[in-house]
Amino acid sequence: xxxxxxxxFLDCTxxxxxxxxxxxxxxxxxxxxxxxxxxxxxxxxxxxxGICTYNCPVGIDVRAHAWRGEPVxxxxxxxxxxxxxxxxxxxxxFEQTDLFAKGRE
Amino acid sequence: MNYVxxxxxxxxxxxxxxxxxxYPSPFGRGQGEGDVEITLIGDDPHGxxxxxxxxxxxxxxLHDKALFPRTAYDLRKLNFHYVKARVTMIxxxxxxxxxxxxxxxxxxxxLIAVGAQALPLEVPGANIEGVLKLDHMQDAKRIxxxxxxxxxxxxxxxxxxxxxxxxxxxxxxxxxxxLLRGDRYWSNVLDEQESxxxxxxxxxxxxxxxxxxxxxxxxxxxxxxxxxxxxxxxxLKCDLVAYAIGIRPRVDLAKQAGLAIDRxxxxxxxLQTNDPDIFxxxxxxxxxDPMTGRSILDSLWGPARQQGHTAGLNMAGRKTAYIKSxxxxxxxxxxxxxTIIGTVGRGRDEDLAGIARGDSETxxxxxxxxxxQTGFEVNRLRLLVGEKTLLGAxxxxxxxxxxxxxxxISGNMDISPIRERLLAPKARIxxxxxxxxxxxxxRH
Numbered sequence: 001x002x003x004x005x006x007x008x009f010l011d012c013t014x015x016x017x018x019x020x021x022x023x024x025x026x027x028x029x030x031x032x033x034x035x036x037x038x039x040x041x042x043x044x045x046x047x048x049x050g051i052c053t054y055n056c057p058v059g060i061d062v063r064a065h066a067w068r069g070e071p072v073x074x075x076x077x078x079x080x081x082x083x084x085x086x087x088x089x090x091x092x093x094f095e096q097t098d099l100f101a102k103g104r105e
Numbered sequence: 106m107n108y109v110x111x112x113x114x115x116x117x118x119x120x121x122x123x124x125x126x127x128y129p130s131p132f133g134r135g136q137g138e139g140d141v142e143i144t145l146i147g148d149d150p151h152g153x154x155x156x157x158x159x160x161x162x163x164x165x166x167l168h169d170k171a172l173f174p175r176t177a178y179d180l181r182k183l184n185f186h187y188v189k190a191r192v193t194m195i196x197x198x199x200x201x202x203x204x205x206x207x208x209x210x211x212x213x214x215x216l217i218a219v220g221a222q223a224l225p226l227e228v229p230g231a232n233i234e235g236v237l238k239l240d241h242m243q244d245a246k247r248i249x250x251x252x253x254x255x256x257x258x259x260x261x262x263x264x265x266x267x268x269x270x271x272x273x274x275x276x277x278x279x280x281x282x283x284l285l286r287g288d289r290y291w292s293n294v295l296d297e298q299e300s301x302x303x304x305x306x307x308x309x310x311x312x313x314x315x316x317x318x319x320x321x322x323x324x325x326x327x328x329x330x331x332x333x334x335x336x337x338x339x340x341l342k343c344d345l346v347a348y349a350i351g352i353r354p355r356v357d358l359a360k361q362a363g364l365a366i367d368r369x370x371x372x373x374x375x376l377q378t379n380d381p382d383i384f385x386x387x388x389x390x391x392x393x394d395p396m397t398g399r400s401i402l403d404s405l406w407g408p409a410r411q412q413g414h415t416a417g418l419n420m421a422g423r424k425t426a427y428i429k430s431x432x433x434x435x436x437x438x439x440x441x442x443x444t445i446i447g448t449v450g451r452g453r454d455e456d457l458a459g460i461a462r463g464d465s466e467t468x469x470x471x472x473x474x475x476x477x478q479t480g481f482e483v484n485r486l487r488l489l490v491g492e493k494t495l496l497g498a499x500x501x502x503x504x505x506x507x508x509x510x511x512x513x514i515s516g517n518m519d520i521s522p523i524r525e526r527l528l529a530p531k532a533r534i535x536x537x538x539x540x541x542x543x544x545x546x547x548r549h
Contacts, residue, residue, distance in 0.1 A: 042508065045435050047406040048115070049158030054171040063174055088161065089435035090442065090504045 037079050040095040041066035052083035052092060066091055106141050108420055109202065109210060111192050111358070112218035113147030114156065115406055116387030116413030118175070120216050121145065121183050123417025130184035141421075143185035144210065146192055146202070151242045153180075157406055157463065159245045160437075163273030169242065195362035197380055214382050214420040217359055217370060218413060221352040221388040221404060221462075226261065230323030235330035235345040239266055240352075248347065254278035256344040259333050261320050263291055263456025265436050265463040266349035268303075272439070274347070275310050282341055283307065284318040284333075286455040294450040294464075296487060299501060306439035315339075320346075352404060352462055354389040367391055369402050374426040376416035384420055386412035394429045403432050403465045430515045431497070432465035435507070444507040447497030447514045449489055486535050490527055493519050506535060509542035518545065 043066050052062035058076045062083045065072045072083075084092045108124055110117045121143055128141040147153075154172040161167040180187075188210070194203040195215070202210045223238040225231065237248050252258070252273070257280040260270045267283070268290075274281045289300035304314055319336040323346050332342045354369035365371040365379040369391030376384045376392065387409035391400045403409070408429070415427040431447040448467060484502035488495055488510075495514050500507045513520070520527070523541050527534050 044407050044430075044433075044511075047157035048155040048174040049161055049167065050155060050171040050174065051158075051161060051167055054167055067174065088166075088437055088442070090444070090507060091435075093508075 037094045038097050039065075039072040039077065039079065039081075039084060039092050041069060041071070041091050042093075043067065043069035043091070045089050046091040047089065049088070051086050051088060055082045055086045057082060062092070071095065106421075107211065107213045108141065108143045108216070109212035109214070110143070110145045110216040110218060111147075111202075112216075112220060112387065112389075113145060113149055113153050113187075114218060114220050114387055114409065115153070116218035116220075116390075116409045116416070117145055117147070117216065118153050119410045119413030120218065120386065120417035120420070121185055123414045124421045125183055127418070127421040127423055130182065143183075144188060144212075145185050146188045146190055146204070146210070148189070148191040149241055149243075150189070152187075152189075154242055155406075156241075159239060159242060160269035160273070162242075162245055163239075163248060163269060164276040169246070172242070192358060195358055195383075197362055197383070200382065212382075215384065216413075216416050216420060217378075217383065217385040217389060218387045218409075218416075219355045219358065219389050221354045223349065224351045224353050226320075226323075226346075226348040226350065228320055228322055230325055230330075233323055233325040233330050234328055235325075236323055237345060237347045239270060239347070239349060248273065249277075251345045252277040252279060253344070256280070257282070257342065259284060259320070259341055259343045259346045260348070261346065262349035262351075263454050264349060264351070265434070265438075267456070268307075268438055270347040270349060271307065271312055272310075272437070275312060281312045282315060282343065283312050284315050284320060284335070286317065286319050288316050291454060291456075292450075293452045293454040294445065295499070296450075299485060299487070299499060302485065302501065303438045303441065306441060310439065315341075349462070350456065352388070354391070354402065356389065359385070359389075367400060371400055375419045375424060376412055376427055377419065384416040386416040392427055392429065395426070396429070401429070401466050403467070404462050405432055405434055405465060408432060408465075432467050433511055433515075434463050434465075435504075436463060438501075441501055442504055444498070444500040444504060444511070446499075446507075446511050447489065447495070449487070449497040449499050486538075488527065488534060488538070490520070490524060493521055493524075495520055506538055506542075509538065513538070513542065513545075 046066040048063055050063050056062055060074050060077055062072055110120055124143060153175060155174060158167060158172045162169055162172060190204040190207050192202050193205050200212055223240050235251055238244055258274040259282045260267055261284050271281055271283050289297060290303050307314060320333050321336050322334040323330060324332045324334060330345050332340055333346055334340050356366050356370055359370045360366050369389055370378055370385040372378055372385050372390050373393050374395050376386050378385055388404045390412060391402050393400045412427055415425050418425040433446040435444045487499045489497040494517050498510045523537050526532055526537050
């Protein structure tokens with residue numbers, strides 16, 4: 001949750017480096033990182049103030065997702081957690097997606 | 106069919122979306138049968154923005170441009186006419202609106218969603234430059250124009266808006282005096298412990314609190330605020346005065362048109378007034394709740410959106426009842442995230458005349474109930490325990506339980522299995538609720 005953007009990139013770099021060293025396969029882990037969680041809004045709490053959108057490092061309109069009550073399923077979402085941490089009304093939370101859980105077993 | 110909506114707030118936008126969900130925007134106009142025209146009339150020069158978000162604009166957490174949830178393109182997709190004007194009269198028998206400085210406009214179905222406005226501060230000197238309120242974005246901009254580091258501000262009033270003003274000034278580096286008429290903050294919603302927590306945090310932020318303090322005059326020098334005089338004879342020097350002593354639904358149009366009014370415009374569960382072609386939604390509407398048989402004012406974004414949506418569906422002919430859920434608000438009180446759900450208090454607050462922004466009358470209609478509470482520092486949880494259900498909750502600080510509690514209360518879940526344990530002395534009510542919720546989730 002407190003993973004910052006910088007840390008995220010650092011983690012990615014580490015992953016790439018480890019892949020280069022042949023320590024593990026890249027794709028599975030990248031997917032695990034990106035697909036194991038998504039940001040989900042509780043739209044009844046949302047007042048559309050826009051702090052989430054304002055603070056998104058990749059410019060996703062998180063607020064629009066919150067209005068529609070849809071999870072932030074967006075190819076560019078880093079799941080960095082900026083929006084979750086900054087929302088003053090607890091609208092957003094991480095939700096585990098089990099898409100790849102089976103593959104991991 | 107010609108739909109007209111007065112008011113560019115969230116209720117109005119939600120109504121347009123609802124109408125368009127039934128009659129999607131046609132390609133081109135004038136396509137014969139079923140052709141739907143929607144017109145939005147608004148007198149707020151800034152159109153549709155997040156009014157609750159103004160609090161974060163004041164503290165500097167947000168840029169003003171970030172407060173607009175919709176781009177011009179988004180709004181164009183809804184295909185409605187936007188008329189920036191003030192409606193001066195509703196001529197019901199002619200189904201026509203008179204506008205200030207513009208040609209009259211006819212309607213088939215009308216929605217009044219004009220919101221509420223701040224009650225004026227009625228003391229001598231209240232019209233001096235530097236006496237401020239927080240209704241609109243314009244007010245927020247005016248406040249920021251006056252707010253200067255090192256200057257001092259006096260805040261008068263209660264509820265959420267008064268604290269938003271206090272926090273805004275504090276974050277701008279101002280010296281703040283907060284006047285309370287009673288002996289504690291927001292006494293008809295918070296209990297004593299909760300009021301004290303908020304007050305203590307305000308003091309830590311450098312705010313000077315004055316209890317039993319009533320402003321009787323704003324004094325000025327050279328046309329600007331220079332101070333405020335209190336009933337007890339005390340005088341405070343200040344550079345601006347901001348007030349939030351409650352709001353009043355803007356019922357004037359409806360009143361003049363002869364619609365049924367109490368504190369707000371009275372509407373049935375279909376958000377319809379006593380004129381079947383006129384609907385009302387949002388802060389201006391006093392909606393009938395079939396569950397309690399009462400007509401209630403809410404001044405909350407969520408219910409306003411829901412009412413606007415329901416009104417839109419009904420206007421477009423899809424009969425849909427407005428099901429009122431227990432009103433709740435998540436807000437920051439002196440930096441402490443606080444969730445208020447259901448009924449939690451009673452009586453009246455001396456600092457507020459009636460309802461305030463971010464407020465619900467339901468919160469104060471507490472029937473017989475028992476209180477279970479825990480926590481005496483920043484993390485506090487108070488539950489209002491009814492016979493079989495939870496009636497209300499206040500969650501301060503740690504918000505882990507706020508989501509489950511909202512579901513338990515709004516779902517009227519039967520809490521008999523844990524009721525006794527909740528009411529036992531020194532019960533760890535947080536753990537009990539968490540356990541109950543986990544069990545309920547497994548069962549469903």
